[in-house]
Amino acid sequence: MSVRPAPASPDPVVSAPVIRRLPAFRTEGLPMLPIAILVTLALLAVFAELIAPYNPEIGSLSQRFKPPAWIAGGSTEYLLGTDHIGRDVLSRLIFGARVSMMVGFTAVIIAGVLGSTLGILSGYLGGWVDQVIMRVTDTWLALPALTFAIFLAAIVGPSEWNIVIILGAVYWTRYARVIRGEVLSLKERDFVRLAIVAGCSKWTIMRRHLLPNVANTAIVLATLMLGVVIVSEAALSFLGVGVPPPKPAWGLMLADGKKGLMAGYWWLTVFPGVCIVMMVLAANLLGDWLRVKLDPQLRQL
Amino acid sequence: MRRFVLRRAAYAALSLFLLSITIFLFVRVTGDPTVLLVEPGASKADLEALRTELGLDRSLLVQYGTFVRDLVRGDFGRSFYYRTPVLELYISRLPNSLLLAAAAMVFSLLIGIPSGIMAAVRVGGWWDRGGKIFALLGLSMPSFWVGLLLILFFSVYLGWLPSSGSGTALHVLMPAFALGWYFAAAHMRLARSSMLEVLGSEYVKLARLKGLPEARVIAKHAFKNALIPVLTLAGINLVLMVNVAVVVETVFAWPGIGRLLYEGIAFRDFPVVQATVLLGGSMIVVVNLVIDLLYAVIDPRIRYER
Numbered sequence: 195m196s197v198r199p200a201p202a203s204p205d206p207v208v209s210a211p212v213i214r215r216l217p218a219f220r221t222e223g224l225p226m227l228p229i230a231i232l233v234t235l236a237l238l239a240v241f242a243e244l245i246a247p248y249n250p251e252i253g254s255l256s257q258r259f260k261p262p263a264w265i266a267g268g269s270t271e272y273l274l275g276t277d278h279i280g281r282d283v284l285s286r287l288i289f290g291a292r293v294s295m296m297v298g299f300t301a302v303i304i305a306g307v308l309g310s311t312l313g314i315l316s317g318y319l320g321g322w323v324d325q326v327i328m329r330v331t332d333t334w335l336a337l338p339a340l341t342f343a344i345f346l347a348a349i350v351g352p353s354e355w356n357i358v359i360i361l362g363a364v365y366w367t368r369y370a371r372v373i374r375g376e377v378l379s380l381k382e383r384d385f386v387r388l389a390i391v392a393g394c395s396k397w398t399i400m401r402r403h404l405l406p407n408v409a410n411t412a413i414v415l416a417t418l419m420l421g422v423v424i425v426s427e428a429a430l431s432f433l434g435v436g437v438p439p440p441k442p443a444w445g446l447m448l449a450d451g452k453k454g455l456m457a458g459y460w461w462l463t464v465f466p467g468v469c470i471v472m473m474v475l476a477a478n479l480l481g482d483w484l485r486v487k488l489d490p491q492l493r494q495l
Numbered sequence: 496m497r498r499f500v501l502r503r504a505a506y507a508a509l510s511l512f513l514l515s516i517t518i519f520l521f522v523r524v525t526g527d528p529t530v531l532l533v534e535p536g537a538s539k540a541d542l543e544a545l546r547t548e549l550g551l552d553r554s555l556l557v558q559y560g561t562f563v564r565d566l567v568r569g570d571f572g573r574s575f576y577y578r579t580p581v582l583e584l585y586i587s588r589l590p591n592s593l594l595l596a597a598a599a600m601v602f603s604l605l606i607g608i609p610s611g612i613m614a615a616v617r618v619g620g621w622w623d624r625g626g627k628i629f630a631l632l633g634l635s636m637p638s639f640w641v642g643l644l645l646i647l648f649f650s651v652y653l654g655w656l657p658s659s660g661s662g663t664a665l666h667v668l669m670p671a672f673a674l675g676w677y678f679a680a681a682h683m684r685l686a687r688s689s690m691l692e693v694l695g696s697e698y699v700k701l702a703r704l705k706g707l708p709e710a711r712v713i714a715k716h717a718f719k720n721a722l723i724p725v726l727t728l729a730g731i732n733l734v735l736m737v738n739v740a741v742v743v744e745t746v747f748a749w750p751g752i753g754r755l756l757y758e759g760i761a762f763r764d765f766p767v768v769q770a771t772v773l774l775g776g777s778m779i780v781v782v783n784l785v786i787d788l789l790y791a792v793i794d795p796r797i798r799y800e801r
């Protein structure tokens with residue numbers, strides 16, 4: 195534990211310790227485990243074509259239900275075994291990282307942008323705008339998230355992009371609630387009053403003065419939400435209303451794996467689940483760390 | 496008190512109204528609802544008949560009127576697959592869902608409360624640290640994967656428990672554990688923080704000053720009061736469990752509401768899906784209202800606020 199120098203001194207002479215502090219700040223206290231997991235998964239997702247040994251969507255039936263390499267009957271050709279139509283599990287897991295990352299991050303961003311915007315509007319404008327937005331938020335929060343998502347998926351049909359939009363539509367309410375509360379207290383603060391006196395328009399105040407101040411909260415929420423969204427995507431795919439086959443999504447792999455479960459083909463169930471848990475765990479750990487770091491007010495949540 | 500009840504009831508009514516309008520609009524805005532509401536493979540004449548019945552040529556307002564009128568009468572449409580009114584199906588599955596939820600609740604409380612209390616009594620100890628890891632895992636492991644692992648271990652390898660279906664007490668064990676797993680972590684967290692708060696309060700200090708043995712202070716004075724928030728949350732979670740069990744019920748082929756919803760998707764039985772969403776949302780709105788009112792009965796301060 196090193197003692198940090200006093201922050202942001204206006205004296206230019208003090209710039210040296212600030213520079214020295216940077217590398218120390220980078221390594222110390224950063225949650226290495228979740229970052230390592232997320233970076234690994236992100237690299238796998240980006241370079242899937244280069245890393246994966248096989249095409250994830252094409253298998254050979256003669257090679258079906260091969261166990262992992264270290265089990266009797268397995269071969270080093272298929273490190274983690276093959277599934278019910280002879281596709282390589284490892285390759286599908288690697289490409290699955292791409293699906294999870296893509297769906298997870300995009301849905302979280304859509305929900306975050308929508309929810310933060312509505313939360314700021316609701317909190318700052320007040321009056322009937324607030325009433326309308328908050329009543330809708332309350333009602334949508336009352337809908338069980340997964341059931342609501344299934345209902346929407348049943349209407350628009352399963353596809354990778356539809357899932358993103360559906361999850362965005364289901365989860366924006368979580369942001370709107372919290373951000374509105376934040377704005378309610380921020381708008382009584384002096385810097386907002388001064389901005390009003392200075393003649394800033396409502397839009398300028400919301401964009402320049404409120405948005406930067408709720409950004410921390412939104413980022414923390416987004417990180418914590420990432421895990422929820424990834425589990426939801428896996429659940430929807432598992433039920434057959436998420437990412438459509440033969441795409442290699444982890445939830446879909448679990449659904450396929452269930453076919454071989456009673457026969458004892460455990461690798462089809464264990465490996466995709468481990469991937470989901472690792473990613474969600476990493477998101478939750480990072481979210482917890484960010485919460486403490488960025489937003490002391492959220493510590494109680 | 497009367498004003499409070501009226502206002503809360505009005506809020507709940509407004510929520511139900513918004514709920515119905517949300518579902519109504521989503522079905523109609525995204526395309527032609529007849530495609531969803533008519534059976535697959537229906538004839539042109541059937542399509543036309545449904546169009547006039549839904550009044551699709553008339554204004555949205557009139558259509559919404561018919562929609563709500565049917566809902567109030569308890570008419571949620573007929574299931575394509577089972578060929579019976581959806582509401583009957585829903586009610587026939589409800590006891591199974593409640594049974595599963597109750598069993599899962601027992602699991603989650605049996606694990607959550609003692610471990611939360613022990614973590615609070617020895618903050619920072621090994622139990623507390625282990626509990627933190629458990630809570631984190633509980634929140635990160637999807638319930639359906641836990642279910643699949645349970646099947647793998649207890650049904651496939653050990654052959655002790657039936658992997659799917661219902662009927663005996665043995666059938667309930669695994670789905671209840673899979674469903675209660677997530678909630679156990681949540682209950683543990685709350686039990687811990689609630690116990691910590693109580694342990695810092697004046698009456699616990701007084702009990703200690705009186706010279707009571709520590710075990711008695713915790714068991715008699717702190718425990719009961721720490722339990723209140725946990726049990727409140729458990730009440731809300733019980734309703735939630737009925738409505739989030741869809742994946743667990745699918746894994747274990749448990750014939751509850753979640754399984755009904757899954758069949759709704761699998762057989763493209765849209766009236767079933769729509770009814771499950773509407774009834775699930777309504778159930779939660781009503782339970783929230785009941786809890787608000789109960790709070791007001793218990794705690795007068797809430798009645799007079801605002």
